[in-house]
Every structure is written in structure tokens, then in C-alpha cells.
Amino acid sequence: MNESKAAAYRLGLITLLILAVLTAVEYIIGVNMTNPATVLFVIALVKAAVVVQNFMHIYRLWREESH
Amino acid sequence: MSAVTHHDHGHEPPYAVQIKSNRLGLWLFFFSELFLFGALFVARFSLWGNTRPELSQVVGLIVTSILLLSGFFMYRAESAIAHDDRKTFLSSLLIAAVLGIIFFVGVVVVEWNVFGIHVEGVELFGHLKPTDGVFGGVFFAMTGMHALHVLSGVALILFVWNNGRKGNYSSDRHWGVEGTALYWHYVDVIWIFFYPALYLIGHVG
Numbered sequence: 001m002n003e004s005k006a007a008a009y010r011l012g013l014i015t016l017l018i019l020a021v022l023t024a025v026e027y028i029i030g031v032n033m034t035n036p037a038t039v040l041f042v043i044a045l046v047k048a049a050v051v052v053q054n055f056m057h058i059y060r061l062w063r064e065e066s067h
Numbered sequence: 068m069s070a071v072t073h074h075d076h077g078h079e080p081p082y083a084v085q086i087k088s089n090r091l092g093l094w095l096f097f098f099s100e101l102f103l104f105g106a107l108f109v110a111r112f113s114l115w116g117n118t119r120p121e122l123s124q125v126v127g128l129i130v131t132s133i134l135l136l137s138g139f140f141m142y143r144a145e146s147a148i149a150h151d152d153r154k155t156f157l158s159s160l161l162i163a164a165v166l167g168i169i170f171f172v173g174v175v176v177v178e179w180n181v182f183g184i185h186v187e188g189v190e191l192f193g194h195l196k197p198t199d200g201v202f203g204g205v206f207f208a209m210t211g212m213h214a215l216h217v218l219s220g221v222a223l224i225l226f227v228w229n230n231g232r233k234g235n236y237s238s239d240r241h242w243g244v245e246g247t248a249l250y251w252h253y254v255d256v257i258w259i260f261f262y263p264a265l266y267l268i269g270h271v272g
Binding site: 002004005008009012013015016019020023026027029030031034035036037040041043044047048051052054055056058060061 | 090091094117124128131132135136138139141142143146147149150152248249252253255256259260262263266267268269270
């Protein structure tokens, strides 16, 4: 496996791990806190940002070269 | 097709330019869809306030995890084709589609309980109906609109898988894969906001 492919797969796994941890935190906060709206909204924003950056590659929009 | 033919006198833009335009167009489409999903999101907070219907937390957590896992396999499929790893590309696409279908079934069969399933002692199956006031209306509008996008996403993934099986994509040319992956992740992002809004925020009303 070449280095860039391994790095791409590794990034996917790290992103999945981050999303899994944040979802678990979200769940624990949601079922235990009385008024969790703000915290949950912040966590959702972080999760969305991680997906947009790592999975959707938003930076490709202003990058010159392409596949 | 050749980039320069006798008839078009070379007016077809280079592939890199086409891809850049495609990406911009797709992101603009996502932006336009934000108004639809944003309206549903606002409707939830406007009509439900700090309350929510009684929903199975287990089902919510499971379907959310399944969709996130599906997004990971979609990413893996795109990364695989970008490195000409066809085997991983095709298998990851199939896994992403199957997980998408499981999510859809989880929402429609379990949460909506379209078949009216009732198992004694098991509280997984939903009891909310679209006619149950603002709870039912908003819940079915949000999950229904999202499920429709999941269904179209699964159809796109299977279409791409079929094209991939025929060898239509390469590491140099795979916009179909990239576009489908972008769409699938967008559907994922929408659910990232819908999940807490539907299942976790507010007390059971």
C-alpha cells in the first residue's frame, strides 16, 4: 500500500473515531442533562465541521489542481 | 471523447475546469437545500420549543451510528478509486449502500412503524403518527424529507457501483464517485443536526 493511500485510509478512520466519540458524548449529555440544547448544538457543529473538512474536502473548491 | 473535435473546435473546457465547475455547482445545490432543511429545523424549535415526543433513544443512537459508519465507507470508496484500488472501491460502495438501506429501514419500519409492529416488552417500535399534532407533523416532515434524500443517495451509490463494476472510473477521472460521495456526506451532515434536535433536546412532552 503506498503512503498516500495509507494516509487517506488513516484519515477516514480517525474521522470515524472522532465522530463516534462525539456521538457517544452527545448521547450521554442528551439523556443526563436537563437543558442540553446549547452544548448539543456546539457538538453538532463540530461534527459537521469534521465531516465537511475531512470527508467532503471543502478545500478542493479553491484548490487549483484536480484529479 | 476527444477534447478537440472537428465540430467543437476545441471549445470543450479541460477536465480540471469541468471538475471545478461541477464542484461549485454541487456545493451551490447543497446551499440551496439548506433552506429546506433549515426551515424544518427552525419549525422544530418554533413548534416544539423545549419539548419533544417520546422516542426510542436506542433506535436514534443506532440509526445515527449506522449513517456515520456508512459515510466512512463512502469516504473509503472515494479514496480507493483515487488510488486505483478497485476491490476496496467496489466493496466499500456496497457496504455504504447496505448501511444506507439499514438506516432507511430503521427510520421507516422501526421509528415510523409503518407495519404497526408491537412486540410485548420491546419498546423499539415507534407509536407516533403524522396526525399526532405538531409532534407528529414535524417529526414526519423532518425524518421523511431526510429519508427521501437517503433513498436517492442509495440509488446514486448503486448506480456508481454498477458503473465502477464496468470499469468506468479511474484515479484520474472519477467525478461520478466524488459527486455521489459529496451528496452522501451532505445527507450525513443534515442528520448530525437532526439527531439531537429530534431525540435529545427538550423534555418529553
